[in-house]
Structures are given as structure tokens and as C-alpha cells.
Amino acid sequence: MHFIMAIENDPNSSQDLENIFLGLRQRVVITKFSQTVQEYVKSSNPDIILMGLTFKDKKELEFILELRRDVITHNIPILAMIPKEDTNFITNHKKLGFTDYMVKPLAKQALLDRIHSHIEEYKFSESTKTRDNVSFVVVDRGHGRVLFQCRANLKRYVFPEFKKIFTINFLKSIHAERICFDVRVVPELGKEEVEVFERVIKIFQNQEKIIFIAGRHMGAFIEHATDDDKMLVFMAPNEYEEYVKMEELKKEEQRKKEKKEKFAKDSNKEPSVTPVQPTNLGDMKIEINPSDTIQTTASESNDTKDTNPSEEAKSSSKDSTKTDQESNQAKN
Numbered sequence: 001m002h003f004i005m006a007i008e009n010d011p012n013s014s015q016d017l018e019n020i021f022l023g024l025r026q027r028v029v030i031t032k033f034s035q036t037v038q039e040y041v042k043s044s045n046p047d048i049i050l051m052g053l054t055f056k057d058k059k060e061l062e063f064i065l066e067l068r069r070d071v072i073t074h075n076i077p078i079l080a081m082i083p084k085e086d087t088n089f090i091t092n093h094k095k096l097g098f099t100d101y102m103v104k105p106l107a108k109q110a111l112l113d114r115i116h117s118h119i120e121e122y123k124f125s126e127s128t129k130t131r132d133n134v135s136f137v138v139v140d141r142g143h144g145r146v147l148f149q150c151r152a153n154l155k156r157y158v159f160p161e162f163k164k165i166f167t168i169n170f171l172k173s174i175h176a177e178r179i180c181f182d183v184r185v186v187p188e189l190g191k192e193e194v195e196v197f198e199r200v201i202k203i204f205q206n207q208e209k210i211i212f213i214a215g216r217h218m219g220a221f222i223e224h225a226t227d228d229d230k231m232l233v234f235m236a237p238n239e240y241e242e243y244v245k246m247e248e249l250k251k252e253e254q255r256k257k258e259k260k261e262k263f264a265k266d267s268n269k270e271p272s273v274t275p276v277q278p279t280n281l282g283d284m285k286i287e288i289n290p291s292d293t294i295q296t297t298a299s300e301s302n303d304t305k306d307t308n309p310s311e312e313a314k315s316s317s318k319d320s321t322k323t324d325q326e327s328n329q330a331k332n
Contacts, residue, residue, distance in 0.1 A: 002115075003046045008031075013081065029046075039239075043237070048115055050079050053080055053081065071140075072215075080098045082103055083104055136157040145244070146180070152187075153187055154196070179210050184216070211232050211233075212234070213234050213240055
């Protein structure tokens with residue numbers, strides 16, 4: 001059973017599509033163009049996309065180019081449903097990312113034939129790539145993240161390749177980075193594959209969470225996963241991006257909080273007082289102004305006379321003794 005995704009804003013054209021697919025053994029989703037639908041297309045990985053164009057909203061064409069840039073959806077056939085003949089579009093529809101086009105109103109059998117032809121060609125192309133591809137796991141690394149894009153049957157191709165990728169040196173080099181597995185294009189994913197993934201994620205011991213972008217395999221993870229603490233599953237890449245932004249924001253807020261607490265703690269500390277060491281007079285250097293020396297000397301002389309009368313008496317006694325000796329010498 002093929003999965004057909006039809007995006008149509010015109011209500012009449014949308015009703016025509018419902019009538020065309022009524023009673024067919026196909027899984028068909030018909031919806032309007034919106035941001036939510038864009039993410040759903042990326043996560044659900046349809047076998048073909050039918051895109052109704054109005055030629056009035058440039059976001060319609062931007063969306064197709066975005067799908068072509070995505071590694072998961074870049075090969076999905078996209079059939080444009082245009083309201084009228086447009087020479088410019090018809091000439092450039094391949095460059096704009098479309099596989100084919102049809103003009104409304106759509107003829108039922110012609111549309112079904114186109115859908116069948118493009119899906120068969122797409123499936124054959126993908127199976128050929130799987131057989132000839134050297135790598136079934138694309139490793140995209142950057143900005144602190146490692147994304148493993150699983151692009152083939154898990155048991156037959158992907159899991160054996162994991163043994164080659166997850167060397168000791170490689171695991172050491174990514175031990176601090178965020179790990180994510182994108183399994184949207186994997187053809188089958190059931191209980192056995194989920195159990196193998198649970199064994200695989202145990203090798204990332206330093207990681208609190210291992211991320212999975214499951215797409216249409218979301219149900220398999222919900223039903224069979226047992227390690228809910230370690231495994232975190234998202235439907236689409238945008239959900240994963242939002243999660244990363246929130247985690248980075250939490251880390252930044254935590255860093256600010258710790259910085260603020262450290263600042264407050266340092267501010268509350270009593271200032272340290274350096275003890276005063278005893279002064280050693282021998283180490284002191286005193287500079288004296290000469291004019292101050294004279295004044296100080298005179299002052300000290302006066303102070304000496306006033307404060308040492310005993311010294312004056314001793315001096316007078318010495319002078320008297322000297323005079324008596326000189327007088328005796330003169331008599332002789």
C-alpha cells in the first residue's frame with residue numbers, strides 16, 4: 001500500500017481529489033497547506049506528494065525547494081497541480097523542484113497512471129541506491145550534535161554498518177555531543193529493531209538522552225520501547241530543534257543563576273584585615289628638612305637647659321676647679 005500526500009487549499013479541487021481516491025486501496029491524506037503540514041510531510045515520508053499551486057503564495061514554491069534540500073525528502077516525487085497553463089512554470093518546473101505537473105481539472109485515470117508511474121520509478125531508484133550505496137548511514141556532525149541518518153533496512157544494512165562506525169576513538173570524540181538517530185526513511189521498523197536500538201544507545205554512557213526522529217515509525221517506539229529514561233522520540237525534525245533550543249536555554253539560565261549566586265556569596269564575605277606588624281625603628285627612613293634641624297636643635301638646647309639642672313651644676317663645679325688650679329700655678 002502506497003502513501004499519497006495531497007496538499008490542496010482550493011475546496012473544490014480538494015473535493016475532486018477525494019472523489020478520485022474514493023474506494024482505492026491506497027493510504028491518502030488530503031489537507032491544506034500550512035506550517036504543520038510542512039513538518040508532517042518531512043516526518044511521514046510519503047511515496048508521492050501532490051501539490052496544489054495558486055501561483056499567488058511564494059511559500060508554496062519555497063516549501064518544495066526546502067523538501068529538495070532535506071536529505072530525507074529530496075528524492076520524493078512531487079506532482080504539481082496547477083490551475084491553468086503557465087508557460088513559465090511548465091518550462092522551469094524541474095528547476096523549481098517538481099517531478100511532473102498536471103493542469104486542473106484533473107482526469108481520474110490520467111492522475112492515477114501518473115501517480116503509479118512516478119512511485120514505481122521512485123521505489124526502483126531507491127532500491128538501486130541501496131544496493132550500490134557504500135554507506136547506509138550518513139553521519140552529519142556539527143554544532144555540538146551528531147546526527148545518524150539511517151537510510152536502508154535496519155537489520156540487513158544499517159546495524160552491521162554501526163559496528164564499523166562506532167569505534168572506540170570515534171565514541172571518545174563524540175562523548176560530549178548530543179546524539180540523534182533519524183529513522184524516517186527506514187522501510188520497516190518493529191519490535192526487533194527497537195530492541196536493537198536500545199542495545200545500541202547503551203554504548204553512549206555519558207549521554208542522559210539519545211534522540212530519535214521516528215516519523216511514521218513513532219508508533220513502533222511507543223509500543224515497544226522499554227528504556228524511556230534514555231530514549232527520547234520525536235515525530236519530526238522541528239520538534240527536535242525546539243527541544244535543543246529549550247535545553248540550551250535551560251543551560252544558559254543555570255549558568256546565569258550560578259554566576260549570580262557566586263557573586264552574592266563573594267559580596268557577603270567580611271573584608272579580610274591585614275594584621276599590623278610591629279615597627280622596627282632601624283628599618284625606618286626619616287627625611288629631615290635642614291631648616292627644621294636648626295629649629296629643632298635650638299629647641300632641644302632650651303629643653304636641655306630647662307630639664308637638666310644637675311648637668312649645669314656639674315659644669316659650674318668643673319669651671320670653678322679649673323680656675324683655682326690656674327691661680328695656684330700663678331703664685332708659684
